[in-house]
Amino acid sequence: MSVVPLDMIMQFQDAFAHFDCANTGIVSTKMLGQLLRYVGENPSEAEVQDLMNEVDAGASGSFKFPNFLGMMARKFDDICAEDEIREAFKVFDSDGNGFINRQELRYVMMNLGENMGEEEIECLIDEIDIDGDGQINYEEFYLMMTSA
Numbered sequence: 001m002s003v004v005p006l007d008m009i010m011q012f013q014d015a016f017a018h019f020d021c022a023n024t025g026i027v028s029t030k031m032l033g034q035l036l037r038y039v040g041e042n043p044s045e046a047e048v049q050d051l052m053n054e055v056d057a058g059a060s061g062s063f064k065f066p067n068f069l070g071m072m073a074r075k076f077d078d079i080c081a082e083d084e085i086r087e088a089f090k091v092f093d094s095d096g097n098g099f100i101n102r103q104e105l106r107y108v109m110m111n112l113g114e115n116m117g118e119e120e121i122e123c124l125i126d127e128i129d130i131d132g133d134g135q136i137n138y139e140e141f142y143l144m145m146t147s148a
Helices: 006-019 029-038 045-055 065-092 102-111 118-128 138-147
Strands: 026-028 062-064
Touching (some): 006 029, 029 062
Antiparallel strands (some): 026 062
């Protein structure tokens, strides 16, 4: 788990305190969606429900700041991981057109020390290329990177 920056922790703590009107250190799970929006998130109702189950695993109807911070740290990790995947995609997509073609894949793999033959490159692209256009777009790349 990566380290959440101190300024973000303070922002989360201030937001939690804003919704902890009775100063008990506890917030109702019913307020989670509003709390997330208060810190700049824009979750769907389904996401809020999933996150409620995460912060209130015991189904008590409330949660404490450490549970909220842990959940936000996991969300922060997910964002960081996606940023890293996006940067990796840019390395492969040398012409910046949003697709990785056979030549770009071969070039990067050779520079990584992987001497792949034409058949191996074809198989790799065919395996990743969900829409069958002969190239790898970001969504296909992301699925490949996160399913490993």
